[in-house]
Amino acid sequence: MKKLLCNTYFLVFTIMLFVAALTWIVPTGQYNRVEKDGRTYVQAGSYHKVSANPQGIGVLKAPVEGFTQCAEIIAFILVVGALFTVIERTGAINTVIKKISYFFSTHPQYRKFFIPACMFMFSLCGALFGMEEETLIFIPIFIPLAISLGYDTVVGMSIPFIGAFTGFSSAFVNPFTVGIAQTIAELPMYSGWELRLGIWFLFTAVVATFFSIYGERIRKNPTKSLTYKMDLEKRAELQVINDVVVDDSFRLTRAHKLVLASFAAGMGILFFGIIKYQWYMTEIAAVFLGVTVAAAYFGKLTVNQSTDAIIAGAQSMVSVCILMALARSIVIVATNGYILDTFLHSMTKGIGLLPSVLAPQAMFIIQTVLNFFIASGSGQAVLTMPIMVPLGDLVGVSRQVVILAYQFGEGWGNPIIPTAPVTMGALALAGISYPQWVKWFMKLELILIVLSMLVLIPAYYIW
Secondary structure (H helix, E strand, O other), rough: HHHHHHHHHHHHHHHHHHHHHHHOOOOEEOEEEEEEEOOOEEEEEEOOEEEOOOOOOOHHHHHHHHHHHHHHHHHHHHHHHHHHHHHOOOOHHHHHHHHHHHHHHHHHHHHHHHHHHHHHHHHHHHHHOOOOOOHOOOOHHHHHHHHHHHOHHHHHHHHHHHHHHHHOOOOOHHHHHHHHHHHHHHOHHHHHHHHHHHHHHHHHHHHHHHHHHHHHHHOOOOOOOOOOHHHHHHHHHHHHOOOOOOOOOOOOHHHHHHHHHHHHHHHHHHHHHHHOOOOOOOHHHHHHHHHHHHHHHHOOOHHHHHHHHHHHEEEHHHHHHHHHHHHHHHHHHHOOOOOOHHHHHHHHHHHOOOOOHHHHHHHHHHHHHHHOOOOHHHHHHHHHHHHHHHHHHHOOOOOHHHHHHHHHHHHOOOEEEEEOOHHHHHHHHHOOOOOHHHHHHHHHHHHHHHHHHHHHHHHHHHH
């Protein structure tokens, strides 16, 4: 049984079965919803009981529906797999990783800046334009880079993954959380950014420090790594021994430079499109498909080599796609069984009984619980803000604080909940089992939760 619980797929499927069982027990109900500006909003005070819809055969349909609902993300993931396999087979990535590794090996005085600088970079992307799914692009790059510098797979995965999530969760102008929530709350767009900027810096500094300390511990004693055995094989493949690259005669050829330039140009186009035109998965995937073709051409791969690399890359991502669909199926079962709104209604009733200063903490806890079922920043905003905002008005909590509690609740649980597609995708890419990761990450999770509770107190008095 222990081996089964270490199987991420089995664990997620078991959670889905548990939620399905709840649809036979939990009273069912719904809020009325209205369409406005292309979004579906919940009407506060409209909760009512509805006929039960226990999930039987629906349990088997949910994973299929999960694939349908995750179609854009799945297509994106397949393209990412193809892109990095093509670039890898041109030799460009491996050469760059060796060059960076050799630089830090010969300039150890700069190594201490590697983790915090990269963490702040990805956190800023999460805070500015809501980088989340896009972090999966960088995981295949940062894992070998981190290992070559003496760190481990956990650090390599966490730099883009946790870095961006930190910025997303404590953002000052994220359009998918702050923007939508403030619009629903009828506040000026991005108002209060000054205090949010300080909050973002605080949380990013805490997370960067946590991983810097862990990274140094691993460099001094690799056996303490969560992924020690797996990393031994990866270090051998990268020809890394004691942080020193064995062969320093490598060089970037003209073909390598053109491949990297095409990737850099694609990233520039991507960031411009996200910020300027609010591109999402389809547009992003199209950009990377174009970069894939360009990389194959500049890397001088033949037609057969290119198609083989594209197919192999897509195949390597199939397990990630299955996991994402399974994660989404949990939400589908809860929604179809009409128990999601019941949980929301039951939890919000108790907030009015608390002192005003404690209400934001209660809202934070409720948003955290709901995030298990709605691992989407924008989705949770349109569901909960129409209820939480008027509730905050009644109990004396400002709308800015209500939104901050929502940000924290929607964000900090994402790295450990099995219903978050990006989390499951990142773990699958890194080859880390879900139970291992949760056990390891829990210390930082508790730090973030406690810090959020504390930050909400001065925010209550300032706003």
